[in-house]
Amino acid sequence: MTITLPAPPPRVARLPRNRVGYPVPWFVGVVDGEPDFRVVGPGKMDGAVTFRCCWICGGSLINRTLGPAATQYAYVVGPMCAVNRTSAEPPAHRACAIYAATACPFLTTPGMRRRDSRLPENAAEPDGVMIRRNPGVALVWVTNTWRMIPGYRLFHLADPAETLWFAEGRPATRDEVLDSIDSGLPLLQAEAEQDDDPDRALVTLALQYERALELVPGGGE
Numbered sequence: 001m002t003i004t005l006p007a008p009p010p011r012v013a014r015l016p017r018n019r020v021g022y023p024v025p026w027f028v029g030v031v032d033g034e035p036d037f038r039v040v041g042p043g044k045m046d047g048a049v050t051f052r053c054c055w056i057c058g059g060s061l062i063n064r065t066l067g068p069a070a071t072q073y074a075y076v077v078g079p080m081c082a083v084n085r086t087s088a089e090p091p092a093h094r095a096c097a098i099y100a101a102t103a104c105p106f107l108t109t110p111g112m113r114r115r116d117s118r119l120p121e122n123a124a125e126p127d128g129v130m131i132r133r134n135p136g137v138a139l140v141w142v143t144n145t146w147r148m149i150p151g152y153r154l155f156h157l158a159d160p161a162e163t164l165w166f167a168e169g170r171p172a173t174r175d176e177v178l179d180s181i182d183s184g185l186p187l188l189q190a191e192a193e194q195d196d197d198p199d200r201a202l203v204t205l206a207l208q209y210e211r212a213l214e215l216v217p218g219g220g221e
């Protein structure tokens with residue numbers, strides 16, 4: 001099997017590679033002696049939160065020269081996260097996040113399905129509602145603000161400095177992004193209908209959806 005990958009940024013180039021040749025992200029756990037990209041390694045979430053290290057390369061996210069105000073947090077998320085502004089995974093460097101969004105086979109190949117088989121029994125489910133589908137579009141959400149949702153291991157996506165949308169390893173088109181968001185919306189609507197106050201939750205969701213559309217590329221045409 002031959003794989004073609006975009007040129008990695010230096011921090012990713014230093015990572016070990018798996019047998020197929022993919023750089024192994026820092027967060028990845030080992031199952032039966034092999035890195036399993038679906039599994040978060042022990043201590044990685046705590047380490048990322050405590051030390052604010054990049055989820056992908058493990059290096060510090062804090063800009064030591066210019067300080068926290070100049071620090072960027074780049075989340076690699078699915079398009080629905082632009083609606084509910086939540087990520088279950090900690091942020092990365094901007095360059096590391098873009099690399100993941102363009103090189104990760106799950107994120108770049110819309111037809112590829114998540115493999116849930118043979119996950120170790122103690123694989124932890126992330127907090128929050130996970131949308132288990134391949135969105136086809138990967139979003140890199142860059143913000144200067146670190147904010148967790150109190151009581152959960154969830155990250156709030158603060159107002160973005162930049163949003164970058166990708167499909168199949170290249171910038172996504174407006175239609176691809178809109179298709180992806182619209183196909184995922186019923187899942188969030190079904191979730192809102194289960195809320196204690198479904199009417200209010202549905203109105204909130206409609207407002208979140210409108211706000212997300214402002215971030216879709218090509219809106220000014």
Ligand SMILES: [Zn+2]
Pocket residue numbers: 011054055056057058059092093096
């Ligand atoms: Zn990094």
